[in-house]
Amino acid sequence: MxxxxxxxxxxxxxxxxxxxxxxxxxxxxxxxxxxxxxxxxxxxxxxxxxxxxxxxxxxxxxxxxxxxxxxxxxxxxxxxxxxxxxxxxxxxxxxxxxxxxxxxxxxxxxxxxxxxxxxxxxxxxxxxxxxxxxxxxxxxxxxxxxxxxxxxxxxxxxxxxxxxxxxxxxxxxxxxxxxxxxxxxxxxxxxxxxxxxxxxxxxxxxxxxxxxxxxHHLRVNVPAVWSMSLPKAAASAHKYGHGHLAVFSGGPLATGAARLSATAGLHAGAGLVTVLSPPKAGAANAAHLTAVMLREIDGVPALDGLLADPRYSAFVLGPGFGDLDRARAYVACLRERPLVLDADGITAFRDRPEALFEAFDGGQTRLVLTPHDGEFSRLFPDIASDAALSKIDRARAAAVRSHAVIVLKGADTVIAAPDGRALINDNAPPWLATAGSGDVLSGIIGAHLAQDMPAFEAAAAGVWRHGEAARRAGPGLTAEDLVDFLKGIAEFE
CATH class of the missing domain: 3.40.50.10260 (YjeF N-terminal domain)
Structure with missing residues (x-):
């Protein structure tokens, strides 16, 4: 064949x-x-x-x-x-x-x-x-x-x-x-x-x-589709050459999701990863972070100051974030930067999704949305309710409308780009359905974006690696186990 x-x-x-x-x-x-x-x-x-x-x-x-x-x-x-x-x-x-x-x-x-x-x-x-x-x-x-x-x-x-x-x-x-x-x-x-x-x-x-x-640009998600976009480490490589990923943390009682995402990003190949924490959650985060760095961010002015440093190359916002008003304000600041938006980051725009879509309209695709079905229906209620559409149709329509790569999650995750390309993932074992696994996925995709992978390939590689790590971990895994089974990018070339 x-x-x-x-x-x-x-x-x-x-x-x-x-x-x-x-x-x-x-x-x-x-x-x-x-x-x-x-x-x-x-x-x-x-x-x-x-x-x-x-x-x-x-x-x-x-x-x-x-x-x-x-x-x-x-x-x-x-x-x-x-x-x-x-x-x-x-x-x-x-x-x-x-x-x-x-x-x-x-x-x-x-x-x-x-x-x-x-x-x-x-x-x-x-x-x-x-x-x-x-x-x-x-x-x-x-x-x-x-x-x-x-x-x-x-x-x-x-x-x-x-x-x-x-x-x-x-x-x-x-x-x-x-x-x-x-x-x-x-x-x-x-x-x-x-x-x-x-x-x-x-x-x-x-x-x-x-x-x-x-x-018509529909494939199974396998490494052959995106492996050419994987970054290759040169002998002279240094940590900033592998990208700097920043993950926003929630409040003092909701810090675990961001740490999971950040640690996954580090294991997935980002050279540096920083958790951006509200001051009240700083102590909780500091007590659990080692290789992942920590920086306190308290509002838009502080974020604007951080964005003056071009070495922050990609961001993850949403896991355990909680503050929906602040989420919307932060996304407005990040409109020119590669961003993975998940969980609370998606929910923050349920009343006015067009504000999110307009922010990332124009130029190279730099937004990745990772909704499950419930989150998808909040941003795209008309698309979600159209019974005539397949999951592929829904993801493609949403990608066009949002100017984003859509990762419509599930046992049959579909990845769709605004240009019509779509992939169906088939390597996720049933035991991947566990608390925190979505936070890990966001971190993997964020690490790929930080290393300057195009958004569609970054998302596709992240979804596949997520499933492969779960397969290796075996039944009974927790999200922490999933992070431990993420290996270097070279293994998946």
């Missing part, structure tokens, strides 16, 4: 265009279906060698056509195969021709009675499904899931919207999914990702140039 196809994500509409472009270029579409069906059959034999019976559920479209090919190949291999169709495919279509070459028993989908020992090959609907499943199909899906029968899905588990990852009434809970050429959003966005089981991407022979021409 072409290396770029390993990271490309295409929507169902784009995949339909790719299929058409392949056919228009002279590629035999029947041959593509044959390869796809054979790949499904091979996965079934490899994954379920002890199956008592393979039950193929076939829809009337090309997904069903892949199922007919798989059924034929499995029968030729000596397996017990039964096929149940939702509706017959059109006779002259590729699926119709594939069905004509299958000589086993074919029953109506409503006649199938799930039985223990069956392995279900779901070839009903592919990634292009965009409407709720019919009630009879929903009922069958629920019965199969309830018996915990192993399901191998063709392209995407039936019932999962390939564009949004959402379940459309009901969806198969597959243990294995075989898709073709590249991933679709539904394979990566929740809950679709959890319904796919183990995902296998098979190259059926469409040239990479056709796939690349149809893709």
């Amino acid at each position: 072409h290396r770029e196809l390993e990271t490309i994500v295409v929507t169902p509409e784009e995949m339909a265009g790719i299929d058409k472009a392949a056919a228009d270029s002279g590629i035999d579409s029947e041959a593509l279906m044959e390869r796809a069906g054979r790949a499904v059959a091979a996965a079934a034999l490899r994954r379920f060698p002890g199956a008592l019976r393979f039950v193929v559920l076939a829809g009337p479209g090309n997904n069903g056509g892949d199922g007919y090919v798989a059924a034929r190949v499995l029968a030729e291999a000596g397996c017990a195969v039964s096929l149940y169709q939702l509706a017959p495919p059109r006779g002259r279509s590729d699926a119709g021709k594939a069905s004509a070459r299958f000589f086993g028993s074919v029953g109506s989908l409503t006649a199938y009675v799930p039985a223990i020992g069956d392995v279900v090959i779901d070839a009903l609907f592919g990634a292009g499904l965009s409407r709720n499943l019919d009630p009879a199909v929903c009922d069958l899906v629920v019965r199969i899931n309830g018996l915990a029968l192993p399901v191998l899905a063709v392209d995407l588990p039936s019932g999962v919207d390939g564009r949004t990852g959402q379940a459309l009434g009901a969806a198969f809970e597959a243990v294995h999914t075989v898709t073709f050429m590249c991933r679709k959003p539904g394979h990566l966005l929740m809950p679709g990702r959890s319904l796919c089981g183990e995902l296998e991407v098979f190259d059926i022979g469409i040239p990479a140039r056709i796939v690349l021409a149809a893709s």
